[in-house]
Amino acid sequence: MNHSLNLTWETYTASWKAATAAEKYALFAQSLDPQCVYNDPQAATHGWQELTAYMDAFHQQVPGGHFQTKTFSTHHQQSLATWNMLDGKDQVIGEGTSYGQYNGDGKLVAMTGFFAAA
Template structure:
């Protein structure tokens, strides 16, 4: 199958989680996310760029240098399932999880659902 366009879209989305510059993050969003996208995880739901960017900024404040590393990516029929590690700025793995993505006709993500064990403290 070669180059998977959904994988490129997903990796751009993944990159947006560690982008601290709001303007650059918005540029990444415009490449990979539908403006009316909906993000859900065990802790919250965000609709659209502004709410999602706020959630990402909060995570960046709480976890210095946070980023996500894709460990497995599979896709079919405008859907993807990704397994990932959340790492800190030193590369220490803090969490593992999975995410489900749904892609619109333009190839951008319309829904992203993250699955992980929420912090217990």
């Protein structure tokens, strides 16, 4: 496993739990390319501002919601992670899989989530 990509992934994952845009942007600076794209069954975003807005909408629906990586594998600047979605009380409320693509600097340029949409 590429530990630097795993650290990048976990830093990105932590941004979903961050309470403020400033906290998110600090984590994004460590883990995401500014032009990153994010896709899942419910949304498609481009760049940090759109991703932050989507994360804020997620927190409106699931206060304190965040993600916990269960498995992580990587090769050739790509990763596959399985995860649990947790609510603000750390109860598992969903699960899914995400595919990541990384640039030469080890930052995420694309994140694609797969889960059963409500």
